[in-house]
Amino acid sequence: MIPGSFDYHRPDSVGAAVKLLVDFGDGARVIAGGHSLIPMMKLRMADLDHLIDLQGINDLKSITVSGANVTIGAMVTQHELIANEALFSMAPIVREAALQIADPQVRYVGTLGGNVANGDPGNDMPGLMQCLDASYTVVGPNGSRDIAARSFYEAAYFTERQDDEILTSISFKSKKGGYAYEKQKRKIGDYATAASAVLIEKDGGNCTAASIAMTNLSDTPVCPQEAAAALIGTALDEASISAAVTAAVNAIDPAEDNRGPVEFKKYVAGIMLRRAIERATARA
Amino acid sequence: MGKMHVKLTVNGKQVETLAEPRELLIHVLRENLNITGPHIGCETSHCGACTVDMGGKSVKSCTVFAAQANGADITTIEGLGTPDGLHVLQEMFKEHHGLQCGFCTPGMITRAYRLLQENPDPTEEEVRFGMAGNLCRCTGYQNIVKAIMAAAAEMNAVKEAAQ
Numbered sequence: 001m002i003p004g005s006f007d008y009h010r011p012d013s014v015g016a017a018v019k020l021l022v023d024f025g026d027g028a029r030v031i032a033g034g035h036s037l038i039p040m041m042k043l044r045m046a047d048l049d050h051l052i053d054l055q056g057i058n059d060l061k062s063i064t065v066s067g068a069n070v071t072i073g074a075m076v077t078q079h080e081l082i083a084n085e086a087l088f089s090m091a092p093i094v095r096e097a098a099l100q101i102a103d104p105q106v107r108y109v110g111t112l113g114g115n116v117a118n119g120d121p122g123n124d125m126p127g128l129m130q131c132l133d134a135s136y137t138v139v140g141p142n143g144s145r146d147i148a149a150r151s152f153y154e155a156a157y158f159t160e161r162q163d164d165e166i167l168t169s170i171s172f173k174s175k176k177g178g179y180a181y182e183k184q185k186r187k188i189g190d191y192a193t194a195a196s197a198v199l200i201e202k203d204g205g206n207c208t209a210a211s212i213a214m215t216n217l218s219d220t221p222v223c224p225q226e227a228a229a230a231l232i233g234t235a236l237d238e239a240s241i242s243a244a245v246t247a248a249v250n251a252i253d254p255a256e257d258n259r260g261p262v263e264f265k266k267y268v269a270g271i272m273l274r275r276a277i278e279r280a281t282a283r284a
Numbered sequence: 285m286g287k288m289h290v291k292l293t294v295n296g297k298q299v300e301t302l303a304e305p306r307e308l309l310i311h312v313l314r315e316n317l318n319i320t321g322p323h324i325g326c327e328t329s330h331c332g333a334c335t336v337d338m339g340g341k342s343v344k345s346c347t348v349f350a351a352q353a354n355g356a357d358i359t360t361i362e363g364l365g366t367p368d369g370l371h372v373l374q375e376m377f378k379e380h381h382g383l384q385c386g387f388c389t390p391g392m393i394t395r396a397y398r399l400l401q402e403n404p405d406p407t408e409e410e411v412r413f414g415m416a417g418n419l420c421r422c423t424g425y426q427n428i429v430k431a432i433m434a435a436a437a438e439m440n441a442v443k444e445a446a447q
Contacts, residue, residue: 001308001327001346008288008305008351031352035329038347041306042328051305053352079341103417105332105395108341109348188416189330 003041006048010056014139014168017052021164022141024050030166032075032114035106036123060113060168063087071171074113078102081112091172093179093197097128100183100195116149117167119157119220122191126153127221128181131197131213134172140165153220177201177209178284182276184268186259192216193259194269196248198276200231202284207231212244212277217252217269224251227273236281244277245270290354294319295363305351310334312350313360321361321390325419332418335391336360342398344417361390364397372442373397373435382431384422392418396432404443405436 011017021028027049031037040046054060060075065086072081078098081087088095101107101115101124115125116136129136129149136147138161147160149170154160161167183195195215201208210231213223227248234240254265287302294317301316310327313319313336322345325333329347336345337359365371373393376382383389392415399406399414406414411432412425420428 002311003306005304005306008349010351010354034349034352035347038349039328051349051351055352103332104399104414105335105342105344105417106329109343 001042003038004044004047006051008051008053010053012056012058014057014059014166017054017057017166018139018141018164020050020052021166026163028052030054032111032117033077033106033109034114035102035110036114036118036120054113054166065090065174068174069171070174071169072112074117074166074168074170075111076113078107078110078112078115079104082107090174091132091179093128093132093175093181093199096179097124097181097183097197100124100181100185103189106189112170113167116152116170117159117161119153119155119159121156121219121221122216124181124183124192124195124215127195127213127215127223128197129170129172130221130223131199131211132172132175133211134170136161136167137169137171138162138165138167144168146171150223156219175199178280178282180276180279180283182272182279183215184272191259194254194265194272196269196273196276198273198280200236200277200280200284202236202281205235207234207236207240207281207284210244212248212273214248214252214269214273217254217265219253219255222248222252224248227251231277236277241274241277245273248273288351288354290350292317292353292355293357295359303350305349307350309336309338309345309348309350309353309358312353313345313358319360319362322394323387323390325387325391330419331388331391332395333388333391335395335418337394337398340398340401342395342417359394359397361394364393371397372438373400373432376431376435376438377428380427380431380434382423382428383420388418388420388422392420392428396435400432400436400439404440406433408433 030052060073064071081098134149178200197213199211210228227244230244323333325331329344334345
Protein backbone atom coordinates (compact mmCIF):
# COMPACT_ATOMS: atom_id res chain seq x y z
CA MET A 1 0.00 0.00 0.00
CA ILE A 2 2.57 2.54 -1.12
CA PRO A 3 1.58 5.38 -3.45
CA GLY A 4 3.35 6.35 -6.64
CA SER A 5 6.36 8.66 -6.49
CA PHE A 6 6.03 12.36 -5.94
CA ASP A 7 8.11 15.39 -5.04
CA TYR A 8 7.46 16.80 -1.60
CA HIS A 9 7.24 20.52 -0.80
CA ARG A 10 6.73 22.24 2.54
CA PRO A 11 6.22 25.97 1.84
CA ASP A 12 6.08 28.41 4.76
CA SER A 13 3.53 30.85 3.36
CA VAL A 14 0.23 30.74 1.46
CA GLY A 15 1.84 32.78 -1.32
CA ALA A 16 4.63 30.24 -1.74
CA ALA A 17 2.11 27.37 -1.73
CA VAL A 18 -0.02 29.03 -4.41
CA LYS A 19 3.08 29.63 -6.51
CA LEU A 20 3.93 25.92 -6.33
CA LEU A 21 0.36 25.05 -7.39
CA VAL A 22 0.59 27.41 -10.36
CA ASP A 23 4.07 26.23 -11.36
CA PHE A 24 3.24 22.53 -11.25
CA GLY A 25 -0.34 22.72 -12.52
CA ASP A 26 -2.41 19.54 -12.77
CA GLY A 27 0.21 17.30 -11.19
CA ALA A 28 0.20 19.16 -7.86
CA ARG A 29 -2.10 18.94 -4.85
CA VAL A 30 -2.01 20.35 -1.37
CA ILE A 31 -2.14 18.08 1.67
CA ALA A 32 -3.50 19.10 5.07
CA GLY A 33 -3.99 16.25 7.56
CA GLY A 34 -3.90 13.75 4.73
CA HIS A 35 -6.40 11.29 6.17
CA SER A 36 -8.56 11.47 3.04
CA LEU A 37 -5.81 12.05 0.49
CA ILE A 38 -3.23 9.50 1.68
CA PRO A 39 -5.67 6.55 1.57
CA MET A 40 -6.66 7.61 -1.98
CA MET A 41 -2.97 7.83 -2.95
CA LYS A 42 -2.31 4.39 -1.47
CA LEU A 43 -5.12 2.96 -3.57
CA ARG A 44 -3.61 4.83 -6.54
CA MET A 45 -6.96 6.51 -7.08
CA ALA A 46 -5.15 9.82 -6.56
CA ASP A 47 -1.96 10.11 -8.56
CA LEU A 48 0.16 13.23 -8.32
CA ASP A 49 3.66 14.45 -9.07
CA HIS A 50 3.96 17.16 -6.43
CA LEU A 51 2.62 17.09 -2.90
CA ILE A 52 2.44 20.51 -1.25
CA ASP A 53 2.27 20.13 2.52
CA LEU A 54 0.58 23.04 4.32
CA GLN A 55 1.88 22.09 7.80
CA GLY A 56 4.65 24.72 7.67
CA ILE A 57 2.23 27.64 7.21
CA ASN A 58 1.57 29.00 10.70
CA ASP A 59 -0.97 31.56 9.43
CA LEU A 60 -3.43 28.73 8.82
CA LYS A 61 -3.41 27.36 12.37
CA SER A 62 -5.32 29.81 14.55
CA ILE A 63 -8.86 30.21 15.84
CA THR A 64 -9.81 33.88 16.14
CA VAL A 65 -12.89 35.18 17.94
CA SER A 66 -13.58 38.89 17.49
CA GLY A 67 -16.93 40.18 18.69
CA ALA A 68 -19.49 37.88 17.10
CA ASN A 69 -17.13 36.78 14.32
CA VAL A 70 -15.31 33.46 14.37
CA THR A 71 -12.48 32.72 11.94
CA ILE A 72 -10.82 29.33 11.86
CA GLY A 73 -7.63 28.65 9.92
CA ALA A 74 -7.82 25.79 7.45
CA MET A 75 -5.09 23.79 9.25
CA VAL A 76 -6.85 23.78 12.63
CA THR A 77 -7.39 20.13 13.55
CA GLN A 78 -10.60 18.51 14.77
CA HIS A 79 -8.82 17.93 18.08
CA GLU A 80 -8.12 21.67 18.38
CA LEU A 81 -11.73 22.52 17.47
CA ILE A 82 -12.90 20.27 20.29
CA ALA A 83 -10.46 21.67 22.85
CA ASN A 84 -10.95 25.40 22.12
CA GLU A 85 -13.13 27.00 24.83
CA ALA A 86 -13.54 30.36 23.05
CA LEU A 87 -14.93 28.56 20.03
CA PHE A 88 -17.17 26.43 22.23
CA SER A 89 -18.70 29.53 23.80
CA MET A 90 -19.46 30.98 20.36
CA ALA A 91 -20.64 27.86 18.51
CA PRO A 92 -20.87 24.76 20.70
CA ILE A 93 -22.29 22.73 17.81
CA VAL A 94 -18.77 22.59 16.30
CA ARG A 95 -17.43 20.59 19.26
CA GLU A 96 -20.48 18.33 19.25
CA ALA A 97 -20.01 17.53 15.57
CA ALA A 98 -16.21 17.20 15.67
CA LEU A 99 -16.45 14.63 18.47
CA GLN A 100 -18.46 12.43 16.10
CA ILE A 101 -15.82 12.46 13.36
CA ALA A 102 -13.61 9.40 12.92
CA ASP A 103 -11.52 8.41 15.99
CA PRO A 104 -9.06 10.16 18.34
CA GLN A 105 -5.98 9.53 16.20
CA VAL A 106 -7.65 10.86 13.09
CA ARG A 107 -9.01 13.91 14.94
CA TYR A 108 -5.47 14.87 16.06
CA VAL A 109 -4.43 15.15 12.43
CA GLY A 110 -7.57 15.79 10.36
CA THR A 111 -8.23 19.48 9.70
CA LEU A 112 -11.31 21.63 9.26
CA GLY A 113 -9.95 22.98 5.97
CA GLY A 114 -9.36 19.52 4.54
CA ASN A 115 -12.76 18.33 5.70
CA VAL A 116 -14.64 21.17 4.01
CA ALA A 117 -12.44 21.56 0.90
CA ASN A 118 -12.31 17.94 -0.19
CA GLY A 119 -15.93 17.81 -1.34
CA ASP A 120 -16.51 14.31 0.02
CA PRO A 121 -20.28 14.02 0.66
CA GLY A 122 -19.48 11.83 3.67
CA ASN A 123 -17.60 14.57 5.51
CA ASP A 124 -19.49 16.14 8.41
CA MET A 125 -18.15 19.70 8.37
CA PRO A 126 -19.56 20.85 4.98
CA GLY A 127 -23.15 20.31 6.18
CA LEU A 128 -22.37 21.87 9.53
CA MET A 129 -20.82 24.92 7.85
CA GLN A 130 -23.91 25.28 5.66
CA CYS A 131 -26.04 25.13 8.80
CA LEU A 132 -23.87 27.90 10.30
CA ASP A 133 -24.04 29.83 6.98
CA ALA A 134 -20.24 29.98 7.02
CA SER A 135 -18.01 31.53 4.40
CA TYR A 136 -14.78 30.06 3.01
CA THR A 137 -11.80 32.17 1.98
CA VAL A 138 -9.76 30.81 -0.92
CA VAL A 139 -6.50 32.29 -2.15
CA GLY A 140 -5.19 31.90 -5.68
CA PRO A 141 -2.78 33.63 -8.08
CA ASN A 142 -5.25 36.52 -8.47
CA GLY A 143 -5.74 37.12 -4.76
CA SER A 144 -8.40 35.98 -2.35
CA ARG A 145 -12.16 35.62 -2.55
CA ASP A 146 -14.91 34.48 -0.22
CA ILE A 147 -17.39 31.75 -1.14
CA ALA A 148 -20.51 30.94 0.88
CA ALA A 149 -20.50 27.36 2.16
CA ARG A 150 -24.06 27.10 0.85
CA SER A 151 -22.88 27.63 -2.74
CA PHE A 152 -19.44 25.94 -2.53
CA TYR A 153 -20.43 22.35 -3.31
CA GLU A 154 -21.26 21.42 -6.92
CA ALA A 155 -21.12 17.62 -6.90
CA ALA A 156 -19.15 14.91 -5.11
CA TYR A 157 -15.52 16.10 -5.03
CA PHE A 158 -16.36 19.11 -7.25
CA THR A 159 -16.42 22.51 -5.59
CA GLU A 160 -16.24 26.20 -6.46
CA ARG A 161 -12.55 26.20 -5.53
CA GLN A 162 -10.30 26.28 -8.60
CA ASP A 163 -7.31 23.93 -8.87
CA ASP A 164 -4.83 26.77 -8.32
CA GLU A 165 -6.62 28.04 -5.21
CA ILE A 166 -6.09 27.06 -1.57
CA LEU A 167 -8.86 27.22 1.01
CA THR A 168 -7.25 29.20 3.83
CA SER A 169 -9.96 29.92 6.41
CA ILE A 170 -13.56 29.43 7.45
CA SER A 171 -15.63 32.22 9.03
CA PHE A 172 -19.08 32.45 10.58
CA LYS A 173 -21.04 34.49 13.08
CA SER A 174 -21.66 33.15 16.58
CA LYS A 175 -24.97 31.41 17.05
CA LYS A 176 -27.25 31.95 19.99
CA GLY A 177 -29.94 29.48 20.90
CA GLY A 178 -30.15 25.71 20.77
CA TYR A 179 -28.08 23.34 18.68
CA ALA A 180 -27.65 19.67 17.94
CA TYR A 181 -25.63 17.45 15.62
CA GLU A 182 -27.12 13.97 15.28
CA LYS A 183 -25.26 11.29 13.35
CA GLN A 184 -26.07 7.68 12.72
CA LYS A 185 -23.07 5.55 11.76
CA ARG A 186 -22.42 1.83 11.62
CA LYS A 187 -19.32 1.99 13.80
CA ILE A 188 -16.75 4.41 15.19
CA GLY A 189 -14.77 5.89 12.34
CA ASP A 190 -17.47 5.36 9.73
CA TYR A 191 -19.07 8.10 7.69
CA ALA A 192 -22.69 8.93 8.43
CA THR A 193 -25.52 6.77 7.21
CA ALA A 194 -27.38 10.02 7.86
CA ALA A 195 -26.54 13.10 9.90
CA SER A 196 -28.25 16.36 10.64
CA ALA A 197 -27.18 19.74 12.02
CA VAL A 198 -29.82 21.98 13.56
CA LEU A 199 -29.72 25.47 15.07
CA ILE A 200 -32.85 26.96 16.65
CA GLU A 201 -33.55 30.33 18.28
CA LYS A 202 -36.65 30.91 20.39
CA ASP A 203 -38.36 33.96 21.79
CA GLY A 204 -40.92 33.11 24.39
CA GLY A 205 -42.22 29.77 23.14
CA ASN A 206 -41.87 30.62 19.47
CA CYS A 207 -39.14 29.75 17.00
CA THR A 208 -37.62 32.95 15.61
CA ALA A 209 -34.81 31.43 13.55
CA ALA A 210 -33.88 27.94 12.39
CA SER A 211 -31.20 26.39 10.25
CA ILE A 212 -31.01 22.78 9.08
CA ALA A 213 -28.40 20.86 7.09
CA MET A 214 -28.08 17.17 6.20
CA THR A 215 -24.92 15.12 5.59
CA ASN A 216 -24.20 12.17 3.26
CA LEU A 217 -27.73 12.10 1.86
CA SER A 218 -26.95 13.53 -1.60
CA ASP A 219 -23.74 14.10 -3.52
CA THR A 220 -23.45 17.45 -1.75
CA PRO A 221 -24.68 18.59 1.66
CA VAL A 222 -28.33 19.60 1.68
CA CYS A 223 -29.52 22.75 3.44
CA PRO A 224 -33.28 22.81 2.84
CA GLN A 225 -34.67 26.31 3.42
CA GLU A 226 -38.24 25.00 3.23
CA ALA A 227 -37.55 22.69 6.18
CA ALA A 228 -36.24 25.58 8.30
CA ALA A 229 -39.18 27.74 7.17
CA ALA A 230 -41.59 25.06 8.44
CA LEU A 231 -40.26 25.72 11.97
CA ILE A 232 -39.92 29.52 11.99
CA GLY A 233 -42.86 31.29 13.62
CA THR A 234 -44.24 28.08 15.14
CA ALA A 235 -44.26 26.88 18.74
CA LEU A 236 -42.06 23.95 17.58
CA ASP A 237 -45.04 21.66 18.12
CA GLU A 238 -45.30 18.14 16.77
CA ALA A 239 -47.08 19.18 13.56
CA SER A 240 -44.40 21.77 12.72
CA ILE A 241 -41.54 19.37 13.40
CA SER A 242 -43.19 16.72 11.21
CA ALA A 243 -43.62 19.27 8.43
CA ALA A 244 -39.93 20.21 8.66
CA VAL A 245 -38.85 16.55 8.61
CA THR A 246 -41.07 15.83 5.60
CA ALA A 247 -39.68 18.85 3.74
CA ALA A 248 -36.08 17.83 4.49
CA VAL A 249 -36.60 14.19 3.48
CA ASN A 250 -38.12 15.40 0.21
CA ALA A 251 -35.02 17.53 -0.41
CA ILE A 252 -32.44 14.74 -0.08
CA ASP A 253 -31.41 12.28 -2.75
CA PRO A 254 -29.48 9.43 -1.11
CA ALA A 255 -27.89 6.66 -3.14
CA GLU A 256 -28.00 2.98 -2.25
CA ASP A 257 -24.66 1.66 -0.98
CA ASN A 258 -23.31 -0.63 1.73
CA ARG A 259 -24.90 1.62 4.37
CA GLY A 260 -28.33 0.63 3.08
CA PRO A 261 -31.01 1.12 0.45
CA VAL A 262 -32.58 4.49 -0.38
CA GLU A 263 -35.74 3.95 1.67
CA PHE A 264 -33.71 3.06 4.76
CA LYS A 265 -31.51 6.13 4.40
CA LYS A 266 -34.55 8.39 4.06
CA TYR A 267 -36.02 6.78 7.16
CA VAL A 268 -32.82 7.24 9.18
CA ALA A 269 -32.47 10.83 7.88
CA GLY A 270 -35.93 11.61 9.23
CA ILE A 271 -35.08 10.13 12.62
CA MET A 272 -31.75 12.01 12.86
CA LEU A 273 -33.39 15.30 11.92
CA ARG A 274 -36.29 14.84 14.33
CA ARG A 275 -33.88 14.06 17.19
CA ALA A 276 -31.71 17.05 16.30
CA ILE A 277 -34.70 19.42 16.19
CA GLU A 278 -36.03 18.13 19.50
CA ARG A 279 -32.64 18.38 21.21
CA ALA A 280 -31.90 21.84 19.77
CA THR A 281 -35.34 22.98 20.90
CA ALA A 282 -34.76 21.71 24.42
CA ARG A 283 -31.45 23.65 24.52
CA ALA A 284 -32.83 26.88 22.98
CA MET B 285 11.89 11.93 -6.80
CA GLY B 286 14.85 10.33 -5.16
CA LYS B 287 15.41 9.79 -1.50
CA MET B 288 15.46 12.63 0.97
CA HIS B 289 17.10 13.01 4.35
CA VAL B 290 14.52 12.49 7.06
CA LYS B 291 15.51 13.69 10.52
CA LEU B 292 13.51 12.45 13.47
CA THR B 293 13.81 12.35 17.22
CA VAL B 294 12.74 8.82 18.13
CA ASN B 295 12.42 7.93 21.79
CA GLY B 296 14.70 10.82 22.70
CA LYS B 297 17.42 9.98 20.19
CA GLN B 298 18.12 12.04 17.09
CA VAL B 299 18.23 9.88 14.00
CA GLU B 300 18.57 10.54 10.32
CA THR B 301 17.65 8.22 7.51
CA LEU B 302 17.16 8.26 3.76
CA ALA B 303 13.63 7.69 2.50
CA GLU B 304 11.49 8.46 -0.49
CA PRO B 305 8.79 11.02 0.35
CA ARG B 306 6.11 8.44 -0.45
CA GLU B 307 7.34 5.97 2.15
CA LEU B 308 5.07 5.74 5.16
CA LEU B 309 6.32 6.55 8.63
CA ILE B 310 5.53 3.03 9.86
CA HIS B 311 7.80 1.54 7.19
CA VAL B 312 10.64 3.95 7.94
CA LEU B 313 10.40 3.17 11.67
CA ARG B 314 10.30 -0.59 11.18
CA GLU B 315 12.58 -1.10 8.20
CA ASN B 316 15.10 1.74 8.34
CA LEU B 317 15.31 2.25 12.08
CA ASN B 318 14.51 -1.28 13.29
CA ILE B 319 11.80 0.05 15.63
CA THR B 320 9.40 -2.84 15.33
CA GLY B 321 7.12 -2.14 18.30
CA PRO B 322 4.51 -0.30 16.24
CA HIS B 323 2.81 -2.93 14.08
CA ILE B 324 1.30 -2.91 10.62
CA GLY B 325 -2.24 -4.17 11.04
CA CYS B 326 -4.69 -2.93 8.45
CA GLU B 327 -2.50 -0.25 6.88
CA THR B 328 -5.68 1.72 6.16
CA SER B 329 -5.84 3.87 9.35
CA HIS B 330 -8.59 1.79 10.92
CA CYS B 331 -6.96 -0.55 13.41
CA GLY B 332 -4.50 1.63 15.36
CA ALA B 333 -1.79 -1.06 15.69
CA CYS B 334 0.72 1.39 14.15
CA THR B 335 -0.07 4.18 16.64
CA VAL B 336 2.91 6.29 17.70
CA ASP B 337 3.11 9.52 19.66
CA MET B 338 4.19 12.33 17.33
CA GLY B 339 4.61 15.86 18.70
CA GLY B 340 2.35 15.03 21.64
CA LYS B 341 -0.42 13.53 19.51
CA SER B 342 -1.41 9.92 18.94
CA VAL B 343 -1.15 9.27 15.22
CA LYS B 344 -1.55 6.28 12.95
CA SER B 345 1.89 6.01 11.38
CA CYS B 346 0.51 4.14 8.36
CA THR B 347 -1.19 7.35 7.28
CA VAL B 348 1.74 9.74 7.61
CA PHE B 349 4.41 10.10 4.94
CA ALA B 350 8.02 10.01 6.09
CA ALA B 351 8.39 13.44 4.48
CA GLN B 352 5.55 14.86 6.60
CA ALA B 353 7.20 13.50 9.73
CA ASN B 354 10.55 15.13 8.91
CA GLY B 355 11.62 17.08 12.02
CA ALA B 356 9.09 15.42 14.33
CA ASP B 357 9.55 14.13 17.87
CA ILE B 358 8.27 10.56 18.05
CA THR B 359 7.72 8.18 20.93
CA THR B 360 6.97 4.50 20.34
CA ILE B 361 6.30 1.65 22.74
CA GLU B 362 10.10 1.16 22.92
CA GLY B 363 10.37 4.60 24.50
CA LEU B 364 7.81 3.98 27.24
CA GLY B 365 9.39 1.09 29.14
CA THR B 366 12.05 -1.61 29.06
CA PRO B 367 11.82 -5.34 29.84
CA ASP B 368 13.40 -4.63 33.22
CA GLY B 369 11.53 -1.42 33.90
CA LEU B 370 8.01 -1.69 32.53
CA HIS B 371 5.88 1.41 32.18
CA VAL B 372 2.96 1.34 34.59
CA LEU B 373 0.61 0.83 31.61
CA GLN B 374 2.61 -2.22 30.53
CA GLU B 375 2.56 -3.49 34.11
CA MET B 376 -1.21 -3.09 34.32
CA PHE B 377 -1.89 -4.67 30.92
CA LYS B 378 0.05 -7.69 32.21
CA GLU B 379 -1.69 -7.64 35.58
CA HIS B 380 -5.24 -7.33 34.19
CA HIS B 381 -4.81 -9.59 31.13
CA GLY B 382 -5.22 -6.62 28.80
CA LEU B 383 -3.76 -8.66 25.96
CA GLN B 384 -3.96 -12.11 24.47
CA CYS B 385 -2.11 -12.35 21.17
CA GLY B 386 -0.42 -8.99 21.81
CA PHE B 387 -0.51 -7.69 18.26
CA CYS B 388 -2.58 -4.57 19.09
CA THR B 389 -0.85 -3.95 22.42
CA PRO B 390 1.94 -1.53 21.40
CA GLY B 391 -0.63 0.70 19.71
CA MET B 392 -3.05 0.35 22.60
CA ILE B 393 -0.46 1.32 25.21
CA THR B 394 1.01 4.16 23.15
CA ARG B 395 -2.48 5.59 22.66
CA ALA B 396 -3.43 5.04 26.32
CA TYR B 397 -0.24 6.87 27.34
CA ARG B 398 -1.35 10.06 25.52
CA LEU B 399 -4.93 9.67 26.75
CA LEU B 400 -3.74 9.63 30.38
CA GLN B 401 -1.42 12.59 29.75
CA GLU B 402 -4.44 14.62 28.64
CA ASN B 403 -6.96 13.17 31.07
CA PRO B 404 -5.19 11.66 34.11
CA ASP B 405 -8.39 10.59 35.84
CA PRO B 406 -10.77 9.36 33.15
CA THR B 407 -14.12 7.64 33.61
CA GLU B 408 -14.57 4.22 32.05
CA GLU B 409 -16.67 5.85 29.32
CA GLU B 410 -13.91 8.37 28.59
CA VAL B 411 -11.39 5.53 28.30
CA ARG B 412 -13.62 3.71 25.82
CA PHE B 413 -14.17 6.89 23.79
CA GLY B 414 -10.48 7.79 23.91
CA MET B 415 -9.43 4.30 22.80
CA ALA B 416 -11.96 4.07 19.97
CA GLY B 417 -9.25 4.29 17.31
CA ASN B 418 -7.62 1.02 18.39
CA LEU B 419 -9.04 -2.38 17.55
CA CYS B 420 -8.43 -5.62 19.46
CA ARG B 421 -9.73 -8.91 18.09
CA CYS B 422 -8.97 -11.02 21.18
CA THR B 423 -9.92 -9.44 24.46
CA GLY B 424 -13.32 -7.90 23.93
CA TYR B 425 -11.79 -4.70 25.39
CA GLN B 426 -13.06 -5.33 28.93
CA ASN B 427 -9.60 -6.00 30.34
CA ILE B 428 -7.93 -3.30 28.27
CA VAL B 429 -10.25 -0.74 29.86
CA LYS B 430 -9.59 -2.24 33.30
CA ALA B 431 -5.83 -2.06 32.74
CA ILE B 432 -5.96 1.59 31.68
CA MET B 433 -8.20 2.53 34.63
CA ALA B 434 -5.79 0.73 36.96
CA ALA B 435 -2.79 2.45 35.40
CA ALA B 436 -4.47 5.85 35.86
CA ALA B 437 -5.14 5.07 39.52
CA GLU B 438 -1.56 3.90 40.02
CA MET B 439 -0.06 6.93 38.29
CA ASN B 440 -2.24 9.26 40.35
CA ALA B 441 -1.29 7.48 43.60
CA VAL B 442 2.41 7.84 42.76
CA LYS B 443 1.89 11.53 41.95
CA GLU B 444 0.06 12.13 45.24
CA ALA B 445 2.69 10.32 47.25
CA ALA B 446 5.36 12.51 45.67
CA GLN B 447 3.59 15.70 46.74
